Amino acid sequence: MKAVIMAGGFGTRLRPLTMNIPKPMVPIINIPIMHRIINLLKKYEITDIIALVYYYPDVIMNYFKDGKDFGVKISYVKAEADFGTAGSVRNAAEFIGDEEFVVISGDVLTDVDISKAIDYHFDKKSKATIVITRVKNPLQYGIVIVKDTGEISRFLEKPSWGEVFSDTINTGIYILNPFVLEFVPYKQEFDFSKNLFPILLEKKIPFYGFITENYWRDIGTLTDYLEAHLDCLSGAVSVEIKGEKIKTDKAVIYIGENSEVDGFEKFSGVVVIGDNTKIGKDVKIVNSVIGSNCEIGNECEIIDTVIWDRTKIKNYARLTLDVIGYDCVIGERVEINENVFISDHCIIGNEAKLMSNIKLWPWKVVEDGSVLSKSLVWEDKWLKELFTDSRVSGISNIEMTPEFGAKLGAAFGAFLGQGKTVLVSRDADNVSRMMNRALICGLISAGLDVDDLRIASIPMVRHELRSGRYAGGLHVRKSPVDKHQTDIIFFDSNGMDLPVSKAKSIERLFFGEDFPRVPYDKVGNINFPVRVTEGYVEKFLSSLNVDLIRKQNFKIVIDYSNGVAVSILPNILGQLGCKVVSLNAYLEPSKLTRDEIEFKKAIDELAQIVTSIRYDVGFMLNPGAERIWVIDENGRFISNDRLLSVVVKLFLEAYSENVKKIAVPITASYEVDLIAKEYGVEVLRTKNSHYGMMEIVLKNPDVKFVGGTKGGFIFPEFLFASDGMFAISKILELMSITGLKIGEIEKSLPKLILKKKTLSCPRDLKGKVMRLATLETEQYRRQLIDGVKIFMDDLTWVLILPDRQKSEIHIFAESDQEGKVEELIEIFSEKIENWMKS
Known part of the structure; x- marks a missing residue:
């Protein structure tokens, strides 16, 4: 069997370490990552290798040459452009032949048993098999969901938290039948994850996932690079470490050929020293890797640090949790704090101090006695x-x-x-x-x-x-x-x-x-563009029945929340013939954010004014003029969920004959569906985000309205996004057409009970919780648009939704019976707690 090594990575997030070398040549325990991948393939008797190179190809080709010195045969395919992962493999089809082959990244650290994955591939008669593994934070990877049979049922490339249905991810290791390359266009950008795998799922071609329990880590960031070394030293991953092994009471030392060490008394943990390296007296080294042809002066301290070849560190220097590149000089009494990454050929002068979280590009010089620091709280x-x-x-x-x-x-x-x-x-x-x-x-x-x-x-x-x-x-x-x-x-x-x-x-x-x-x-x-406001207002008014609204002589109260709408909306409302009482109608930066108490106070004040002067309706805009809150003619605050039902009723009562579809987020009440059913209108669900709401408008021209659960409404004839100023004006138009008031509508609508509970969940466990939620609810009717939504009956559902930003998981439940809602929230709260502990 042949193997294709993807060795074209730029290593952008590993810069400055990858300024002079491609990512596959970055050393792990003094051996390039790609060298370790070749050793892994050779272990399982895969010795015919095709390397796909793109960035600094000569560095790779000069190191490995034809592969003979490494016990393998290597052919190289250079791409003249970035054709994507699958496109690059397709570009090498003539070298691959007609038999199954392995694809593996040249820049991951792993000890996966490839022979087991290959056997699994043939046992399942699969055309494509992905090696998958479980990780704590799956956001940076492609998520893979597999059935009990091993068949892949869903694939999602680099999701948001709401789309995380599992913590099983794509490792970038594949066993493929050449047949699948027929779906890949020649010399065009085409990815396995984004393009090819969805085609295989759609065409129901045998496509399986092999779960490995072995170690796997993508060396994606500088932090990953450091942690990968610590994993190697701790034994978390099985890797070859070169050198003579020496044990002391406190340390295990691997020392290379012709290296000299003046005493191991202050060594602890696992220490790796390359060839031809000299280490002076009384040097303290803890869990660190020193490259070949290095010099370490007397009484230095090197802790949890990686030092590449040909670097010289002078007497009394102290380094903690850092990476030092090739051919650097670190002066006497230099102090380098945590998470400093220094690229090749840098010179750090005597007694200089480098503060934490600094990167140095190649050939930089820090003068004697300098303090290099940044206010990098972020x-x-x-x-x-x-x-x-x-x-x-x-x-x-x-x-x-x-x-x-x-x-x-x-x-x-x-x-x-x-x-x-x-x-x-x-x-x-x-x-x-x-x-x-x-x-x-x-x-x-x-x-x-x-x-x-x-x-x-x-x-x-x-x-x-x-x-x-x-x-x-x-x-x-x-x-x-x-x-x-x-x-x-x-x-x-x-x-x-x-x-x-x-x-x-x-x-x-x-x-x-x-x-x-x-x-x-x-x-x-x-x-500084001109006439932008005028163009916006022209489009705004042309999207409304201005004459009809003017005839109603609406009396409204508006709280502008000291935001930008105050410079635009008064003119528009004047043209709509509205009599307006304005609150907080001036720009005030200190009042742009309201806490819960301030918000409630503002709502109460708005409601009191609406009732005391007997106006038709009250509106509050958020400072960015995207969302609204509403007080009805009786002074009652309409909650966001209920407001969505009210606006849906108004919209369909006015326009149902011309509307086939509307859309609402996955979290929206089923009240919307009950209302839409009366008018024969289909309700589509979106992700629980403004982007999801906008996306469905652009993808589906039949959708004439999208309503959110946070006071945002999209009317596509004007704009594909929520606009609070237009929403206010459109609601006035709908009231004009139907002759209905907000409070009248609200009282007439069906009412379900919708509740939400939020649980703390460590970020590292969110993927695991969503995987178990997906697996353990397979027997129910579900929607996997955003989180996992489970339907118990026609009116009862529960949604498990991870927070996009916080270490939290939200549970939404709705039913026509409050007891059912409470019971569902209790049941799934307990399940989530157990899933976190399992």
Whole structure:
């Protein structure tokens, strides 16, 4: 059997360590990762190897040559472009032949028993078999769900938490029949996970998953790289360690040929020393790896650290939890704190101090006595993940700093490409203004032009992005839920929230810190567009029956929440003939975030005013003008779930003859379905996110309305996203058409009991809980759109949904009987607690 090694990885997230070498050549315990993969294949008598190379191919080819010195035969296939994983293998089809073959990544650390996976593949008569394993955090990988028979039933590439149905993930190790390559186009970008595997599922081609209990780790980040070494030293993974083995009371030492050590008294744990290395007197080394041809001076301290070949560390230096690249010089009495990653050919002067969480690019020099430090509070928090969906959030002026903003702007610019134009905006908060300007600096430094709307609503930004003039956009705001936080929201060229796949691409650029800085004469321009508000208002009013609304002479109370709508909506309501009492109708940054007590007080005040002056309805907008809350004509607050039912009733009463489908999130009450059934309208379900609501509008033109459970409503004839200002105006139009008031409708609707409970769940256990939830509810009718939704009967259901950001799992339950709801929540709370403990 032949093997194909995917050896084209850039190793972006491992930079600066991979600035001069491809990711497969990064050493693990002094041996390149790809060398270890070849040893693993050879162990199972797979010696005919095809290496697919792309980035720094000569480094790989010069090391392995034809493979003879390693006991294998290696053929190389160079790609002239990035054809994706499956496309790259298809490009090597002539070398593969007509027999089954193994595909394995050249940059993972594993001791998986490949022979067992191969036997499993043939026993099942499979055309494609994925080796899968279980991990604590599955977000970075492709999730695989298998039936009891081993057949793969579902595959999801790099999901959000709401899409996590299991903690079993794709390892990137496959046993394939060449037949499956017939579905892969030649010399086109095509991935196994995104493209080929969904085709196999759709065509019901035999497709199986082999679960391994062996060690597997993707060396995806610098933290992964360090932890992989500690796993090797602890024995968690079976790897070859070269050198003579010496045991002392406190240590196990592997020492290479021609190396000299002046005493092992201060060694502890497992220590690996390469060939031709000299270590001085009284050196303390704990759980560390020293490369070949290194020199370590007297009385140094090296703890949990990896040092590559040909590096010299002078007397009295102290290093803890660091990685030092090739050919570096670390001066006397240097102190290097935790999580410092130094690339090749760097020189650290005598008595210099490097603070935690620093990266040094190749050939950098730190002068004698210098203190190299950054205020990188955010580095710990954002060491692996930056985005939550399309949003980056952090503590204002601590995590959200100008330095961070400029770096993030440069990463976004590098992703979009030089010469493009980006639309930016913000709310009235001072930190938002600061971060907006920092992001602009990063963008123009990458050679992009910026159109700055300054203070604008999010719906207006989305509307302007639809013009087709922009490569993307972003909006900076004070967090609506935490007054100490700032949010940065990213949009694609169509005004949609940036998809997870693109967000992860920006993350890789951000963490890699490899941003192209354009020459001075290519730095981008900053422009301030005109007539944006006028264009928005024109489209807004053209999407309404203005004359009909004007005839009603509506009297309404609006709480603007001190947000951006105050600069736009009064003019619109005036043109709609409304008599308006306005509350909090001025921009005030300090009041953009309300806590629960402040929110309730504002709602009570709104309700009191509506009833005391006998107005038709009261509305409250959130500061970003995306969502609304409603007080009916009787002064009653309509909860978000109930408001959705009310607006659905209004919409279908007005337009049912022209509506075939509407959509609501997976968490929405079944009341919506009961109402829609009266009008013969189909209800589609979306993921529990604004992106999911927008996505269904763009994918399904028959959907004429999407209602959320948090006060957001989408009317596609105007905009594909929720706009609170338009929602208010549209509700007034629906009331005009039907002649109905909010309170009248609410009283007439069916009423079910919907409750929610939130359980604490460590992030590392969320995947496991969702896997067991999926497995143990197979006998029920279910929806796996977002979380696991289980139907008990026509009116009774329960939903298990992991939180996208927090270490929590939410349980939603609904029924026509309160006792059933309480019972379901209790039953599934107990199940989740047990799943976490199992």
